[in-house]
Amino acid sequence: MAAVFIVSTLILGGTLWLALPTLEEADRPLLRIPKSFAQLQALNGLLKKYRDIYPYRIVICYVTTYLFLQAFSLPGSMYLSILGGAVWGVPRALLLACTCVATGASLCYLISAAFGPALLTLPKWKARLDKFQDKIHDQKDNLISFLIVLRIAPLPPHWVVNVICPHVGIGLVPFWISTFLGIIGVTVIHTSIGGGLDEMTSAADFHLISFKNFLLLSAVVVGALIPVALRFYFKRQIASVADVEQGPVVFEEEEDEVFAAGPAGQPKGVKTAQLVDVTDAESVASSDDDEDIILEAGPAVVLKASDDGHSRESSL
Incomplete structure (x- = not known):
């Protein structure tokens, strides 16, 4: 992880060294990542000074710095x-900042995917991850909306979401889309503040917590929940229509199918002739004299025609 951070710092320094225009000696101390309102105003004046002369170089330096901060979850x-709203205006700065946030968070996602499994061997981290994974599993049908609302909510911090998402089954594409959409509301507030940065005198003029900003974030939350509500509504409608079309279940009685007819039953009062094996003397002796004894039916024998032209049959 330390090696990745050092290499990324060298890439950032090399990009700024190559892309930044040649600055005057008085302007060099102003080039820094702003951490206060005074540094922000100084950097704003510096970028506006070179914006019209080197427009593409300023954009490259801005994007590279933004990605570096997001990839390692650094403040600023x-x-x-x-600053983007002050330099380029709200519309262009909004698109640029949201793209940088989503892409930088995706870099943090990839770093966590590469080095995060080492932390999952610790029982404490594994238990926290399992709890978050259960919440993701419960919202799997509304994953994008859930992640958007999670981005707007103050807790948990955004860097926690970036680090955990690759280990709970969230793909990179849904992660990027939800980050881009979820950060729009906050970025509108920030870029709008930047539009009036020249007239501000202190950080208190930002008015980050206001009724207007609250309504804006609420509108973003409602917009994110609209697909959830529509999905729930149409799911119920489709289920009710399916129940009506299916109707009650009717069991029809089927007639018995006769495959083959058996022998006719013997009428009452009619004695059945008994088949006796002639080799069994006792059976012959014990049988009634009045009953007919059928020894065995043999094949029909057809005799040759007699002289009068008629044939006779005899059976043994």
Whole structure:
């Protein structure tokens, strides 16, 4: 992890060294990641000074710095969003900042996917991850909406979401989309503040907590929950229509199918002739004299025609 951070820092420094325009000696101390309102205003004036002369270089330096902060969850992203609104205006800064946040968070996602399994061997981290995975499993049908609301909520911190998501079965594409959409509301507030940065005198003029901003974030939450409500409504409608079309279950009685007819039953009062084996002397002796004894029916024998042209049959 330390090696990745060092290499990323070298890439950032090399990009700024190559892309930044040649600064005057008086402007060099102003080039820093803003951590206060005074540094933000100084950097705003510096970027506006070189914006019209080197427009593409300024964008490259801005994007590279933003990605670096998001990839390692470092402070300063809010100031860069405000600075973007001051330099490029709200519409362009909004699109640029949301793209940088989503892409930078995806870099943090990939770093966590590569080095995070080592932390999962600790029982404490594994227990927390299992709890979050259960929540994700409960919201699997509304995953995008759930992640959008999670981005707007103050808790948990965004870096926690970036680190945990690759280990609970959330793909990179849904993660990027939900981050982009979830950060829109906050980024609108930040870039709007940047639009009036020149007239501000202190950080108290930001008015981050206001009724207007509350309504804006509420509108984003409602917009994220609309697909959930529509899915729930149409799911119930489809289920009711399916029940009506299916109707009650009717069991029809089927007639018995006769495969083959057996022998006719013997009428009452009629004695059945008894078949006796002629080799069994006792059976012959014990049989009634009045009853007919059928020894065995042999094949029919057809005699040759007699002289009068008629044939006779005899059976043994």
